[in-house]
Amino acid sequence: MKKTFTSKKGNIFPLKIDELDKILKARFETNPDLSFTTYEKNNKKIAVFFIAYQVESEKIDNFLLEPILMKNIEWTNHSILNEIPLNGGKKVETLEDILKDILIGAVFIYIEGEDSIIAYLLSKKEKRSLQQSETESLVLGPKIGFTESMVTNLNIVRWTIRSEDLVLEQYLIGKREPREVRLIYMKSIANEVDVNTMRQRLQELEIDVIDDASVLMQYIEDSSITIFPQFLTTELPDRFSYNINRGRLGILVENSPTAIITPTTFFSFFESTEDLYMRWNIGTFLRGLRYLSFFMSTFLTPLYVAAVTFHYEIIPTPLLINLGESRSSVPFPPILEALFLELMIELLRESGARLPTKVGQTIGIVGGVVVGTAAVEAGITSNVLIIFVALSALASFTTPNYLMGTTARIIRFPMILLGGFLGLIGIMFGACFLIIHLLRLTSLGRPYLSPLYPLVPKDFNKVLFRLPNEYQNERFRSYRPKDLIRFGKKKAKNKKDIDE
Structure with missing residues (x-):
């Protein structure tokens, strides 16, 4: 299935080759790489034109020019389409289609006097070799990542999902620069x-x-205002294939190493394919740790600010004494102290991410230690707060999805302000606002907090925790797949030794 955005202004053929040459050179006067060559045989003229650096020259010489010029092929559109050893040949009639296809690597053959022109897509695919994903690190399982080539990515998907049931719908999106998009x-x-x-x-x-799959995701999401991502992005083919087999939809975009998965829930961003490769009890523990880490990353520093500012009574007496001694030399209120440290952590994080890998790691570690120690000795902040800020920063790194980890970091700042001005009441107000906001969100029309809202208890073992594989015989009910059952539950439990 293909979606194009071109205007049809009628057939411009037949016309003289010299006239076609003038038209093309007028449209490509700023592009010196347009190759337009005319050949003549038996009082017939034929023109072959393309943009040189976008096509595979060997295929043009071996499969187009050699058969046309050296073999006894009649120079008609019908004969060339039937006798040229290339697939994908088509007739084009409008100038708009010619200008669109030539920019993506098409080679055109025009026989003077014919009422259409022949086009073959022989684009040159520049791509990098398959490498390990840099944004999603795994200890267990396949580590290969998608590339910028659509052909390579489709080959990977076909290799991991070897089923005739797999559908890959094609779309061309973009008025000025059409780009291939696949719905899988x-x-x-x-x-x-x-x-x-x-x-x-x-x-x-x-x-x-x-420009990229991440940009496309922002255009097709349910809400463009919320800070929470509604579609899942991944560079891992195994994660992509796993979700496709569970009934979700996948999207690939040409020139993007990122794939989109939808519909998703809030809990999808805390899942990792490593959970599948580990034993169910270990996977459950790690998934629970990620949920706890998100809570810590969002609320730990705000709770400290609220407790120190308004609620001394909830702090144990021994810790309160040490905290008073630590803050005795700090001239700033807790809210300014916390905002300063959080801002410093964000600056170190961003500077480390933008610098070369080895230098960035050194800057992040050394900078955090040096600046933190100097801040305590200078009396700008207390050493207890540094512990809380460091724990919040570490907790944000445990989220497998970068977008959700960034969301937690941003939410922390308004929570600190609420805790500093209104105490625990302000934090509760912020938490209630977040919950109401999440209840209203959807992903491709599906509730974002499913299976908690609406309540589907049978889906808990797929998002909140894991059970042994024999109990994972159903797909995610909340997405209402056509085929709910993955395998027979009774046969999965039937385990016998070979001598029984």
Whole structure:
């Protein structure tokens, strides 16, 4: 299925080759790489034109020019399309289609006097080799990552999902620079409503160019105002394939190493494919640790500010004495002290991310130790707060998804302000606001907090914790897949030795 955005202004053929040459040179006067060559045989003229650096020259010489010029092929559109040993040949009639296809690596053949022109897509694919994903690190499981080549990514998906049931719908999105987008799903599993919703969003999207899959995600999300990501992004083919097999939809974009997965829930951003490769009890522990870390990253520093500012009574007496001694030389109120340290951590994080890898790691570690120690000795902050800020920073790194980790870091700042001005009441107000906001969010029309809202207890073992594999015989009920059952539960429990 293909969606294009081109205007049809009628057939411009037949016309003289000299006239076609003038038209093209007028449109590509600033592009010196347009190759336009005319050949003549038996009082017939034929023109072959393309942009040199965008096509595979060997295929043009061996499979186009050699058969046309050296073999006894009649120079007609019908004969060339039937006898040229290349697939994908098509007839083009409008100038708009010619200008669109030539920019993506098409080679055109025009026989003077014919009412259409022949086009073959022979684009040169510049791509990097398959490498390990840099943004999603794994200890167990496949580590190969997507690349910027759509052909390579589709090969990886086909290699990991070897099923005739896999559907790969094609769209061309972009008025000025059309870019290929693929909607991928399992035909017998994915919910038809979800598929139609995504089709509509892709087909109705009108934009000049899609720079990356992350940019496309922002255009087709349910809400563009919220800070929470509603679609999941990944560079790992195994994570992509796992979600496709569970009934979700996947999107690949040409020239982007990032894939989109939808629909998702709030809990999807804390899942990792490593949970599948480990034993169920270890996976459950790690997943619970990530949920706890998100809570710590968001509320730990604000709770400290609220307690020190308004609620001394909730602090144990021995700790309160040490805390008083530590803050005795600090001239700033706790809210300014916390904001200063959090801002310092964010500066160190960003500077480390933008510098070369080895230098960035050194700056992050040494900078944190030196600046933190200097801040305590200078009396700008207390050593107890440094511990809380460091724990919050470490907790934000445990989230497998970078976007959700960044969300937790940003939410922390308004929470600190609420805790500093209103104490625990302000933090509770902020937490209630977040919960109400999450209850209202959707992902491709599905509730964002599913299976907590609406309540689906049978889905808890897929998001909140893991059970042994024999109990994972159903897919995620909240997405309403066509085929709910993955395998027979009774046969999964039937374990016998070979001598029984």
